[in-house]
Amino acid sequence: MYTAQMRELIKKVEATRTKRVGIQFPRMNPDERQQVLQEYHPDYRDSGFRCLALGVNKGCKVPIELADLIEAKSRLENIELDLSKIDYDVDVLIIGGGGAGAAAALEAFGQGVKVLIATKLRFGDANTMMAEGGIQAADKPNDSPAQHYLDVMGGGHYTNVPELAAALVKDAPGVIKWLNDLGVLFDKDQDGTMVTTHGGGTSRKRMHAAADYTGAEIMRVLRDEVQNQGIDVVEFSPAVDILLDEDNRAAGAVLCNLETQEYLIARAKTVIIATGGAGRLHYQGFPTSNHYGATADGLVMGYRAGAELAFADTIQYHPTGVAYPPQIFGALVTEKVRSLGATPLNIDGEQFVFHLETRDVEASAIIREIQGRNKGIETPTGVKGVWLDTPLIEIIHGEGTIEKRLPGMLRMYAKFDIDMRKEPILVYPTLHYQNGGLLIDEHGQTKVENLYVAGEAAGGIHGRNRLMGNSLLDILVFGRRAGEHAGAKSKGIKVKKLNLDHVKKYNKYLELSGIITNRVSPMVLPHYTHGRE
Amino acid sequence: MSQDQMVDIYILGKKYSVPESLTIMDSMEYAGYQLVRGCGCRSGFCGACATIYRIKGEKELKVCLACQTKVQDGMYLTQLPFFPGDKRQYDLEELEPNADTMMQLYPEIYSCVGCNSCTKGCPQGLNVMQYIAYAQRGDLEKCAHESFDCVMCGICASRCPANITHYQVGLLARRLTGKYLAPKTEHLQTRVKEINEHKHDLPLQELMQKDIDEIKELYNLRDIEK
Numbered sequence: 001m002y003t004a005q006m007r008e009l010i011k012k013v014e015a016t017r018t019k020r021v022g023i024q025f026p027r028m029n030p031d032e033r034q035q036v037l038q039e040y041h042p043d044y045r046d047s048g049f050r051c052l053a054l055g056v057n058k059g060c061k062v063p064i065e066l067a068d069l070i071e072a073k074s075r076l077e078n079i080e081l082d083l084s085k086i087d088y089d090v091d092v093l094i095i096g097g098g099g100a101g102a103a104a105a106l107e108a109f110g111q112g113v114k115v116l117i118a119t120k121l122r123f124g125d126a127n128t129m130m131a132e133g134g135i136q137a138a139d140k141p142n143d144s145p146a147q148h149y150l151d152v153m154g155g156g157h158y159t160n161v162p163e164l165a166a167a168l169v170k171d172a173p174g175v176i177k178w179l180n181d182l183g184v185l186f187d188k189d190q191d192g193t194m195v196t197t198h199g200g201g202t203s204r205k206r207m208h209a210a211a212d213y214t215g216a217e218i219m220r221v222l223r224d225e226v227q228n229q230g231i232d233v234v235e236f237s238p239a240v241d242i243l244l245d246e247d248n249r250a251a252g253a254v255l256c257n258l259e260t261q262e263y264l265i266a267r268a269k270t271v272i273i274a275t276g277g278a279g280r281l282h283y284q285g286f287p288t289s290n291h292y293g294a295t296a297d298g299l300v301m302g303y304r305a306g307a308e309l310a311f312a313d314t315i316q317y318h319p320t321g322v323a324y325p326p327q328i329f330g331a332l333v334t335e336k337v338r339s340l341g342a343t344p345l346n347i348d349g350e351q352f353v354f355h356l357e358t359r360d361v362e363a364s365a366i367i368r369e370i371q372g373r374n375k376g377i378e379t380p381t382g383v384k385g386v387w388l389d390t391p392l393i394e395i396i397h398g399e400g401t402i403e404k405r406l407p408g409m410l411r412m413y414a415k416f417d418i419d420m421r422k423e424p425i426l427v428y429p430t431l432h433y434q435n436g437g438l439l440i441d442e443h444g445q446t447k448v449e450n451l452y453v454a455g456e457a458a459g460g461i462h463g464r465n466r467l468m469g470n471s472l473l474d475i476l477v478f479g480r481r482a483g484e485h486a487g488a489k490s491k492g493i494k495v496k497k498l499n500l501d502h503v504k505k506y507n508k509y510l511e512l513s514g515i516i517t518n519r520v521s522p523m524v525l526p527h528y529t530h531g532r533e
Numbered sequence: 534m535s536q537d538q539m540v541d542i543y544i545l546g547k548k549y550s551v552p553e554s555l556t557i558m559d560s561m562e563y564a565g566y567q568l569v570r571g572c573g574c575r576s577g578f579c580g581a582c583a584t585i586y587r588i589k590g591e592k593e594l595k596v597c598l599a600c601q602t603k604v605q606d607g608m609y610l611t612q613l614p615f616f617p618g619d620k621r622q623y624d625l626e627e628l629e630p631n632a633d634t635m636m637q638l639y640p641e642i643y644s645c646v647g648c649n650s651c652t653k654g655c656p657q658g659l660n661v662m663q664y665i666a667y668a669q670r671g672d673l674e675k676c677a678h679e680s681f682d683c684v685m686c687g688i689c690a691s692r693c694p695a696n697i698t699h700y701q702v703g704l705l706a707r708r709l710t711g712k713y714l715a716p717k718t719e720h721l722q723t724r725v726k727e728i729n730e731h732k733h734d735l736p737l738q739e740l741m742q743k744d745i746d747e748i749k750e751l752y753n754l755r756d757i758e759k
C-alpha cells in the first residue's frame with residue numbers, strides 16, 4: 001500500500017497520462033547512450049572493481065566481491081579426503097540443476113551414458129524458474145537468424161565471440177520447437193502463430209512467452225522430463241571444488257551434503273558446470289533479482305581448476321527492480337511490462353527516457369534521473385525510485401491485458417496491496433545477470449580438458465551486454481550442446497587417479513601473491529541478517 | 534528502518550522479536566537462521582518456502598509462501614521443507630491427451646471428496662479443486678490454464694484426504710495440452726526446416742566475417758519492426 005505522500009505524487013502521473021498516450025519518446029543517439037553509460041552505469045565505476053592477483057586472468061578486473069571469492073582458499077584446505085572412496089561414479093556430472101543443467105542432462109542422457117545432476121538447493125530452485133519475460137528466436141517470416149545475430153552483436157557492443165553468437169541464433173528456432181514438443185505452453189494465437197513481442201534492443205518482435213511464467217514453465221517441464229527419464233539428481237549437495245585426474249583433466253567434483261555436512265566424491269569422465277549467476281554477491285551494494293543460490297560458485301571452482309574468465313567485469317543491472325514495497329526490494333519487474341507499453345516517469349510525472357533502450361542504457365538513465373537530476377521518488381525506507389506507468393498498458397491494449405499477460409506481476413504487487421492496473425509502480429535498477437563467465441567454445445568446452453560450462457556461468461556469447469530473452473535461449477542452446485558433446489566424449493575416456501593438487505597449488509599461489517586471508521570459497525549460501533546487529 | 538515496530542513470532546515454537554515490516558523468510562534470517570531448505574527464488578515463483586502458521590489465540594491453521602508474506606504478532610510457524618508427493622513416470626510421446634491417461638496415471642483424482650482444502654490452501658489463489666475436476670473429465674486444456682500459475686509448493690497435496698498430488702496432475706495436463714492440444718505453429722516448423730536444410734548458413738557466415746565497422750553500420754541502419 002502506498003503512503004499518503006506517495007499517493008499525492010501519483011496524482012502528477014495521472015495528470016500527465018492522457019497527454020502521453022500515443023506519443024513516442026525519442027530514442028537516444030549513439031553518443032548520448034555512451035555518455036549516460038559512462039557517467040552512470042555501475043560497470044564504469046572503478047571503485048567497484050579490482051584486478052585479480054593470480055590465475056589465468058591475472059591482471060584483469062572483476063567486481064571486488066567476486067575477486068574476494070576468487071582470491072580465497074578452498075573449503076577443502078584442511079580436510080583429509082580419501083579420493084579413492086567414490087560416492088558417485090558416473091559418465092557425465094552436471095553441477096547445477098537449473099535450466100542449463102536440465103537441458104544438458106537430457107541431451108547427455110540421450111547419448112546413452114550415465115548422468116548425475118548435483119545441485120545446491122532443490123532441483124529447479126534457480127534463476128531459470130524466475131524468468132518472466134520470454135525467450136527470443138527468429139522463427140517468423142519477417143525475421144531470420146541473421147537479423148537476430150545483428151541484434152545480439154549490437155546489444156553486446158560488438159564484443160561477442162562471433163561463433164557463439166551465431167550458434168545461439170541458429171539453434172534458437174530448434175530450441176523453441178524442442179520445448180514445444182516437450183509440452184511447454186507458449187502463448188499462441190488460435191491459428192498457432194506464436195504471440196511475440198519486442199524486448200529492449202530487438203529489431204523484430206521475437207520474444208516468445210508463456211504468460212509471465214516463461215522460465216517457470218520451461219523449468220518445470222524440463223525437470224519433469226529429467227524425472228521421467230529417470231536421470232539421477234542429488235539435491236542440497238553443492239559442488240565445492242572440481243576434481244582433476246593425473247593428466248589434469250576434469251574428472252568429477254567434491255560435493256557437500258548440506259544436511260550432514262559430509263563431503264562426497266563424485267567421479268565423472270566429463271563435467272559440466274551449470275551453476276548460474278552471481279546476484280547474491282550484491283555488487284556495489286545493489287539489490288538483486290536472483291535466486292538465493294546465485295553466488296558465483298561455478299566461476300570460483302572453474303577458475304581454480306584453470307578455466308578462463310571472459311567479460312567478468314560486465315554486469316547487467318535490470319532497469320526495473322522493485323523499489324517499493326521494501327519486502328520485495330530488488331525483485332524483478334519483468335521487461336515485458338515495458339514491452340507492453342509502460343513507461344518510466346520522474347517525480348513530475350514526466351517521461352525521461354525511451355522505454356525500450358538496451359538495459360544498460362535504460363538502467364543508467366534511471367540512475368541519472370535519481371542521482372544526477374534529483375527527480376526520484378523517495379520511499380519510507382529512504383530508497384529512491386522512478387515510476388513505471390503500468391496503467392498505460394490497459395489503456396493501450398485494453399482492460400484485462402495485465403491480468404492475462406502479467407499475472408505473476410499482478411499477484412506479486414497485489415499481495416502487498418498495490419493494484420498495478422490502476423496505480424503506477426516504483427522501480428530502481430537491480431543486479432540481474434552476469435554477462436560474462438567462464439569462456440567456452442561452440443560445444444561448451446573450456447580450455448581445461450573435459451570441463452564444460454553452460455548457462456549463465458558461461459561467457460562470450462553475449463559479449464559485454466545481453467539482451468532480454470537471449471539468456472533463456474542461451475542456457476538451452478549451450479546446455480544442449482554441452483550435454484551432447486560431453487555425453488559423446490565421455491564414451492572414449494578412462495579416468496585416471498583423482499587429485500586435488502590444483503587446489504593445494506592455488507592456495508600456495510595465494511600466499512606467493514601476497515594474499516594472506518581467511519576467506520574461503522565458494523560461498524555456497526549467502527548470509528543475511530536484515531539489519532540485526 | 535530503525536523505528537520499526539517489533540512483533541513476537543514463534544519459529545518452531547521458539548519466541549523471537551522481529552521488525553513487523555519483514556517477510557516471514559527475512560524474519561527467520563533476522564532471528565539468526567541461515568536458511569538451507571525452504572528458500573529458493575525469494576520472489577514467489579519457486580514454491581520452496583511453503584509455511585504453515587497459526588496466530589496465537591486463534592484456532593485456524595494457515596498456509597503461505599514465506600517470501601511473500603509479512604510476519605504478524607503471535608505467529609507460530611514452521612516451514613514445509615520437503616513434501617513426499619508422488620510423481621508418476623511416463624513417456625509423453627506415448628500418451629494420449631484424454632481422461633483415460635489421467636485415469637491410468639493419477640487414478641486417485643477420482644477419489645476427491647470435494648472438501649476444497651486444496652483450494653483454500655493455495656498461496657497462488659488458484660482454484661485447485663476445479664482444475665482437478667477438469668482433469669477428471671479429461672478437459673485437459675481447462676485444467677492446464679486453471680493450474681498454469683502453480684508454483685508446486687505442495688501445500689495442496691499436504692492437506693488432501695484423498696492423497697492427490699494436485700500439482701503433478703496440473704503439470705501433466707499442461708504438458709499434454711502444450712504438446713497435443715495447442716494449435717500447431719506453422720512458421721516454427723518452416724523455419725526449423727530451413728535451418729536444417731542449411732538455408733541460413735550463408736547469410737550468417739557472411740555476417741560473421743564482417744569487421745566491426747561494417748556490422749556497426751548494418752546494426753545502426755537496420756529497420757525496426759513497428
Ligand SMILES: Cc1cc2nc3c(=O)[nH]c(=O)nc-3n(C[C@H](O)[C@H](O)[C@H](O)COP(=O)(O)OP(=O)(O)OC[C@H]3O[C@@H](n4cnc5c(N)ncnc54)[C@H](O)[C@@H]3O)c2cc1C
Binds near residue numbers: 132276277291524
Ligand atoms: C528474475 C529473473 C528474470 C529473468 N528473466 C529472463 C527473461 O525473461 N528472459 C531471459 O532470457 N532471461 C531471463 N533471466 C535470466 C535467465 O533466467 C538466467 O540467466 C538463466 O535462467 C540462468 O540459467 P542457468 O541454468 O545458467 O542458471 P540457474 O537457472 O540459476 O541454475 C543454476 C543452478 O545451479 C545451482 N548451483 C549453484 N551453485 C552450485 C554449486 N556450487 N553446486 C551445485 N549446484 C549449484 C543453483 O542452485 C541452481 O539450481 C532472468 C533472470 C532472473 C533472475
Ligand code: FES
Binds near residue numbers: 573575577
Ligand atoms: S522462495 Fe520461491 S516462492 Fe518463496
